[in-house]
Amino acid sequence: MIRLSIPLRQALARLTLPVLIAAAFGTMLLGKMDTLLAERARMALADLLTPIWAALREPVGAARDAAEELGHLYALRSENARLREENARLRRWYAAALALQAENAMLRRHLAFLPEAAPAFVTARVVADGGGTYARAVLLAAGSNHGLRKGQVALDDRGLVGRVTEVGARSARVLLATDMNSRIPVILEGSRARAILAGTNGARPRLQHWPADLRPEEGERVVTSAEADAFPAGLPVGAVRWSEAGAPEVELFARLDRLDVVRLFDYGLNGILPPDAVARPESRGRR
Amino acid sequence: MKGRPAPNPSLLRRVDALARAATPMALTVALLVLAAMPDGLPGCVAAVALPCVFFWSVFRPAAMPPPVVFGLGLLQDLLSAAPIGTGVLALLVVHGLAMRWRRFLARQSFLAVWMAFCGFAAGAAALVFVLSVLLAWRELPLVPGLVQFGLTAGLYPPLAHVLIRVHEAMRRAESAP
Numbered sequence: 001m002i003r004l005s006i007p008l009r010q011a012l013a014r015l016t017l018p019v020l021i022a023a024a025f026g027t028m029l030l031g032k033m034d035t036l037l038a039e040r041a042r043m044a045l046a047d048l049l050t051p052i053w054a055a056l057r058e059p060v061g062a063a064r065d066a067a068e069e070l071g072h073l074y075a076l077r078s079e080n081a082r083l084r085e086e087n088a089r090l091r092r093w094y095a096a097a098l099a100l101q102a103e104n105a106m107l108r109r110h111l112a113f114l115p116e117a118a119p120a121f122v123t124a125r126v127v128a129d130g131g132g133t134y135a136r137a138v139l140l141a142a143g144s145n146h147g148l149r150k151g152q153v154a155l156d157d158r159g160l161v162g163r164v165t166e167v168g169a170r171s172a173r174v175l176l177a178t179d180m181n182s183r184i185p186v187i188l189e190g191s192r193a194r195a196i197l198a199g200t201n202g203a204r205p206r207l208q209h210w211p212a213d214l215r216p217e218e219g220e221r222v223v224t225s226a227e228a229d230a231f232p233a234g235l236p237v238g239a240v241r242w243s244e245a246g247a248p249e250v251e252l253f254a255r256l257d258r259l260d261v262v263r264l265f266d267y268g269l270n271g272i273l274p275p276d277a278v279a280r281p282e283s284r285g286r287r
Numbered sequence: 288m289k290g291r292p293a294p295n296p297s298l299l300r301r302v303d304a305l306a307r308a309a310t311p312m313a314l315t316v317a318l319l320v321l322a323a324m325p326d327g328l329p330g331c332v333a334a335v336a337l338p339c340v341f342f343w344s345v346f347r348p349a350a351m352p353p354p355v356v357f358g359l360g361l362l363q364d365l366l367s368a369a370p371i372g373t374g375v376l377a378l379l380v381v382h383g384l385a386m387r388w389r390r391f392l393a394r395q396s397f398l399a400v401w402m403a404f405c406g407f408a409a410g411a412a413a414l415v416f417v418l419s420v421l422l423a424w425r426e427l428p429l430v431p432g433l434v435q436f437g438l439t440a441g442l443y444p445p446l447a448h449v450l451i452r453v454h455e456a457m458r459r460a461e462s463a464p
Contacts, residue, residue, distance in 0.1 A: 016353045017383050023357065024379055028372025031364075032422050038371045045365045053324050060324065 119232070121265045122147055124172070129259070134165075135201050136179035138259055143170045151230070151269060154262040159236040159253030160184070160224060161262050172264075176256055177237070178205055185228050186237055186250075188214070189221040197222070197237065197250055203257075204241065204249040216240045216248045232267045307457050311350040314453065315339040315359055318446075323366040332367040333374055334438040336360070337411055338446045340378050341404055344385040345392045346454055356382045373418040377411040397447070405440045412436040 031038045124142035142148055144167050154161040154174045162176040175182055182199035188210070195210040210216055220240040226233035238250040318339060322331035336359055343351035360375030367374070385392065385407070392400055416432040 017379065017386075020353045020357045021376065021379050021383075024360070024372050024375040026372075027361070027375055028370065028418065028422065031371030038365075041371075042365050045362075049320055049323070052320060056321065056324060 119265045119267050121263045123261050123263050124148070125261050126259045127171075134173075134175055134179045134181060136176040136182075136199065136256075137162075137165070138174050138176065138262075140164075140172045140174060140262065140264075141170070142264075143168045143172050145169050147266070148172045148264055149266070152264045152266050153224075153231055153235065154264050155235065156254045156259060156262050158255065159238060160231075161254045161256065161259065163230070164264060174262065174264075177252060177254075178203065178256060184237070185225040185231065186222050187225040187233070188216055188240070189223050190217060191220070194225055194227065195222075204243070204251055207240065207248040207250060210248070216242075218242055222250050229269050232265075232269065303460075307460065308350055310453065310457065311339070311343040311347060312355050312359070314450075315343075316362065319359070319362055319366060331438070332363050333369065333415075333435060334442050335446070336363045336374070336378060337381060337408060337439050338404065338443040339450070340382055341385050341407055341443075342447055342450045342454075344382045345389045345400070346450075347457075348386055348389060351382065353379065353382065369415065370419055370422045373415045373422070376418065377414050380414065381407050381411055401440075401443055401447070404443050408436050408439040408443075412439070 122142060124140040124146070126138045127141045128139040129137070140148070148164060148167050150164055150167055152164040154164060160177060162174045162179070162182060164172050165175040166173040177184055177197065177199060178201065179199045180201045182197075182205065184197040184205075186195050186197045186207075187193070188195060191214050193211050193214040193216075195216070196208045197205050198208045199205045207216055207222075218240060222237045222240060224231040224233060224235040224237060236253050238252040238254075241249050241251045243249050315336065318335045319332055322335040340351060340356055340359060344356075356378050357375055360378040361371075363369075363378070364371045364374040388403075392403055395403070412432045412435050415435070416427070416429070420427050
């Protein structure tokens with residue numbers, strides 16, 4: 001180290017600050033004149049510090065996660081209270097359902113009600129959509145060899161899909177409820193009013209011929225009706241939605257745009273079938 | 288009077304003294320790097336630098352000479368998005384004023400020092416704002432400056448709490464034989 005006399009050193013020390021302040025102004029002007037230089041310096045520094053930040057990210061992230069967990073724990077309390085309340089409500093409903101079931105059983109005994117036999121069904125894979133005479137129809141990889149016959153009702157896991165219209169030995173065609181040619185007798189579950197569900201080739205078939213004094217309610221459940229002996233009563237179809245044009249439509253429960261497999265129920269009904277079926281009625285015993 | 292020359296300080300002792308002298312700067316640099324973590328708070332860098340520089344300028348000026356302040360300011364400006372040089376100038380001015388009034392400030396209570404620091408922080412924020420406006424030569428929103436001031440003033444107590452511990456530990460080590 002260079003040895004300096006004490007007064008000189010003191011003078012230098014006193015000078016440092018003003019010189020550095022001037023240098024700060026210089027830096028400012030330099031940064032203003034050459035923005036690229038500042039950018040390069042920033043990038044170089046960031047490159048230098050990135051490994052440090054990367055190493056720090058782990059513990060900092062862990063701490064942040066822990067804080068988040070704490071927040072979740074706090075939210076758990078209110079969530080728990082809500083669930084408890086909901087559980088109590090559902091328990092009441094459960095009790096009500098049990099009571100109704102018991103009452104129903106008792107009433108049936110009194111009426112000598114004949115229960116319906118559980119319908120037999122086969123499950124078939126959907127292999128193709130469209131094709132054939134209809135715009136909205138699917139082809140199944142099962143036919144009369146597997147016990148399929150015309151007029152059977154097709155459902156997916158949520159609700160009604162359509163009816164079997166053509167049956168080959170190894171394949172069958174199902175006319176979807178959305179096809180223009182589809183007419184399904186339905187009941188509005190809330191008001192028990194009868195109506196016809198008519199396909200439009202669109203996603204939502206339209207309700208027709210509902211009673212003039214009963215307006216279908218938005219969101220009302222629609223189930224099949226046993227009228228005309230084509231469907232059993234009470235299969236879930238969809239919910240009423242009023243279109244923007246003011247027509248009552250039905251949003252189907254079944255997801256017709258993504259059919260993978262359908263269940264085909266044989267209710268033993270021989271109601272309205274396509275004309276060729278009328279010309280050549282099939283024998284009931286053949287299935 | 289001619290006494291014996293002082294014994295040559297051993298290497299360990301010299302390393303120790305060097306480490307002690309470098310601690311404030313190293314601590315401040317570490318805090319700056321930590322505050323500049325990419326997913327941290329954006330205004331944190333400047334809010335961390337000012338309390339450190341102020342504290343060490345008042346309580347241990349030997350460890351915070353102007354060149355170090357200049358370097359810290361440069362680091363702060365590079366780490367934050369502020370125009371380069373503004374932070375340097377603000378830190379140097381705060382350092383100079385704190386050095387001038389340190390005899391008075393060092394005797395005050397913690398609360399009084401904090402209040403004084405709030406004044407320094409407000410002045411620094413105003414200085415940075417004016418410099419930014421001058422450099423950009425257009426009107427800039429006032430809110431970031433106010434947020435900066437609030438953050439700086441609010442960060443002083445927790446930072447000073449830690450720094451006081453460090454300072455005391457260093458003083459104990461120095462007074463030990």
